[in-house]
Amino acid sequence: GDSVTQMEGPVTLSEEAFLTINCTYTATGYPSLFWYVQYPGEGLQLLLKATKADDKGSNKGFEATYRKETTSFHLEKGSVQVSDSAVYFCALSDPNAGGTSYGKLTFGQGTILTVHP
């Protein structure tokens, strides 16, 4: 079945450092890929998405490129801020899946990011 593997955390950075959170996936079809962010005590917010190979999703300075050849969707940001401290989830949805898997989001385990001033 589909699966998502994320870089293990926690990740601790100083403000203005470069961020990379690795995400690789396994899917039988051609999935859509997502990054969600969760701030303490809150629900998940969609950060960015990509629906086909070589698409780049971007939002709030974060970027991720859908790489089919390496089955990856790594999250990057050039200069992190203290306010970026949160848990980041990589997820996939296979719109071509049938039966009970249709539309299902498969999540990675999440990566905790802490940014210090």
Next chain:
Amino acid sequence: DGGITQSPKYLFRKEGQNVTLSCEQNLNHDAMYWYRQDPGQGLRLIYYSQIVNDFQKGDIAEGYSVSREKKESFPLTVTSAQKNPTAFYLCASSMDSAYEQYFGPGTRLTVT
């Protein structure tokens, strides 16, 4: 403002009691979902519904039940049969199952 609301934010129950968690959306989305989040385990799908009056079991449906009588509402009941009900519960919705999901703020359930 369009969005998803979950209530209450915190819920406390005694073991052996059923409890119902509310989820309402005014986004006019067809599909709705319930997830459970435990520390270090990411999110796991409990139930989902693609249209009114229809729903499907997710990966961990045992001990839970749902209904979808109205498009905007998808309540989740945690029954006494659920062995480890203490968790953070998240509701989500999407335009249909092929689109990205949007999440509510969550309900933290504690059962003692």
